[in-house]
Amino acid sequence: xxxxxxxxxxxxxxxxxxxxxxxxxxxxxxxxxxxxxxxxxxxxxxxxxxxxxxxxxxxxxxxxxxxxxxxxxxxxxxxx
Amino acid sequence: xxxxxxxxxxxxxxxxxxxxxxxxxxxxxxxxxxxxxxxxxxxxxxxxxxxxxxxxxxxxxxxxxxxxxxxxxxxxxxxxxxxxxxxxxxxxxxxxxxxxxxxxxxxxxxxxxxxxxxxxxxxxxxxxxxxxxxxxxxxxxxxxxxxxxxxxxxxxxxxxxxxxxxxxxxxxxxxxxxxxxxxxxxxxxxxxxxxxxxxxxxxxxxxxxxxxxxxxxxxxxxxxxxxxxxxxxxxxxxxxxxxxxxxxxxxxxxxxxxxxxxxxxxxxxxxxxxxxxxxxxxxxxxxxxxxxxxxxxxxxxxxxxxxxxxxxxxxxxxxxxxxxxxxxxxxxxxxxxxxxxxxxxxxxxxx
Numbered sequence: 466x467x468x469x470x471x472x473x474x475x476x477x478x479x480x481x482x483x484x485x486x487x488x489x490x491x492x493x494x495x496x497x498x499x500x501x502x503x504x505x506x507x508x509x510x511x512x513x514x515x516x517x518x519x520x521x522x523x524x525x526x527x528x529x530x531x532x533x534x535x536x537x538x539x540x541x542x543x544x545x
Numbered sequence: 546x547x548x549x550x551x552x553x554x555x556x557x558x559x560x561x562x563x564x565x566x567x568x569x570x571x572x573x574x575x576x577x578x579x580x581x582x583x584x585x586x587x588x589x590x591x592x593x594x595x596x597x598x599x600x601x602x603x604x605x606x607x608x609x610x611x612x613x614x615x616x617x618x619x620x621x622x623x624x625x626x627x628x629x630x631x632x633x634x635x636x637x638x639x640x641x642x643x644x645x646x647x648x649x650x651x652x653x654x655x656x657x658x659x660x661x662x663x664x665x666x667x668x669x670x671x672x673x674x675x676x677x678x679x680x681x682x683x684x685x686x687x688x689x690x691x692x693x694x695x696x697x698x699x700x701x702x703x704x705x706x707x708x709x710x711x712x713x714x715x716x717x718x719x720x721x722x723x724x725x726x727x728x729x730x731x732x733x734x735x736x737x738x739x740x741x742x743x744x745x746x747x748x749x750x751x752x753x754x755x756x757x758x759x760x761x762x763x764x765x766x767x768x769x770x771x772x773x774x775x776x777x778x779x780x781x782x783x784x785x786x787x788x789x790x791x792x793x794x795x796x797x798x799x800x801x802x803x804x805x806x807x808x809x810x811x812x813x814x815x816x817x818x819x820x821x822x823x824x825x826x827x828x829x830x831x832x833x834x835x836x837x838x839x840x841x842x843x844x845x846x847x848x849x850x851x852x853x854x855x856x857x858x859x860x861x862x863x864x865x866x867x868x869x870x871x872x873x874x875x876x877x878x879x880x881x882x883x884x885x886x887x888x889x890x891x892x893x894x895x896x
Contacts (some may be wrong), residue, residue, distance in 0.1 A: 468618070469843070473638075474645075475642070476863070477641075478640075478641025478642060479641070480638075481637060481641065482638060482641055484867075485634060485637055486852055488833060489630065489631070489634045489790065489793075490790065492584060492627075492630060493627070493786060493789075493790035494786060494787070495776075496627060496779045496780065496786060497776075497779055497780060497783035497784075497786035497787055498783050500775050500776040500779075500780040501775070502782065504774070504775050508639040508757075511757045512757050512761040512764060512774070513756060513760050514623075514758055514774045514775065516625075516626065516774065516775060517603075517626065518773075518774070518836075519627065520627075520630045521740060521832065521835075522625040523630050523634065523832060524629065524633050524828045524832070525823065525828060526628055527633045527634050527636065527637060527828070528633070528821075528825050528828045529635060531636065531637055531640050531671050531820065531821050531824050532821050532825075534640065534817075534822075534889045535640065535817040535818060535821045538645075538678075538816060538817060539814045539818070542813070542814060
């Protein structure tokens with residue numbers, strides 16, 4: 466079931482999962498236990514809080530991570 | 546008409562009927578192409594990575610996302626952000642550990658994949674029952690949303706609304722299988738993304754394309770003011786929040802109607818590409834939702850109510866079709882063919 470070329474992808478997947486999991490855990494833990502942590506504005510005098518920067522940053526980081534992973538693994542599979 | 550019902554929204558009704566006609570046409574075309582069990586359950590593995598990615602986005606942007614998330618933002622502001630972050634963050638688990646492996650197995654359902662190395666009968670029963678449980682709970686939410694929308698816009702009683710939508714879904718799945726379900730999802734996702742973009746642009750144009758100005762107006766309009774920019778309900782129940790976080794991070798990997806999608810593409814590379822595009826489109830749509838949700842607060846009233854209501858219908862119909870197919874596959878392929886018939890049923894006869 467485990468294709469040889471997927472094993473480096475698996476190790477990379479574990480690392481990236483831990484990275485994203487840590488970032489998401491930070492978001493959830495702060496929301497649960499310290500809601501004031503990111504309550505400050507993104508820019509001076511602005512309304513949007515750092516929470517939104519963290520949240521949207523995490524969403525698009527996820528997309529970027531998946532894109533890089535797919536590009537890397539697919540490129541390795543193409544090599545003979 | 547129900548007592549005290551609002552006038553019929555003909556824009557929404559016409560757009561909804563157009564969508565139904567188009568999707569029934571897709572179903573008819575799909576039925577003509579469906580020749581085998583592989584065609585029915587997995588679209589003959591002929592869907593490209595990009596097409597499957599759009600279909601995945603369609604599966605993921607359900608009524609819970611489109612209506613529920615925007616409503617949650619409208620009601621509580623920040624609390625919607627936890628769900629908006631949690632849904633996409635759960636997709637890497639799928640692409641890192643599941644998508645390509647499932648595709649390489651070349652099966653039809655998740656139970657097929659699990660029983661490759663494990664005992665057939667007990668594991669298949671467990672996997673099928675798990676899929677059916679997930680599908681049932683998921684369907685309840687979607688059908689309630691569909692019933693409420695149809696009742697609101699068409700003025701027919703809730704029970705008739707639910708039965709009508711259910712009958713339509715059975716037609717899609719029974720005659721069109723995975724081919725119809727995939728293309729209905731693609732059409733729906735395209736409409737949803739386009740409508741969301743137009744709505745968000747209109748909202749932003751009202752505030753000089755300043756997100757700060759939009760949020761400031763939303764804060765002023767909401768009874769809780771600045772509190773909507775911070776966690777509220779999640780902070781009141783921290784351990785429930787942690788539980789939600791775990792469910793969001795790992796839960797997407799257990800959704801049967803998503804996992805079935807990876808059997809529809811030609812190879813493992815396409816399976817990975819499809820989850821990338823699915824995640825990208827979902828991330829884009831959730832970004833729009835935070836404009837639309839706050840726009841509802843800031844502007845009040847309704848922006849493109851008819852169009853958005855029709856798109857809401859389309860969303861529900863398409864997701865229900867995907868869920869129904871996943872449930873039907875669990876019953877017919879996993880339980881009937883492989884458990885009750887002991888694998889002796891001809892899978893080609895199940896079409």
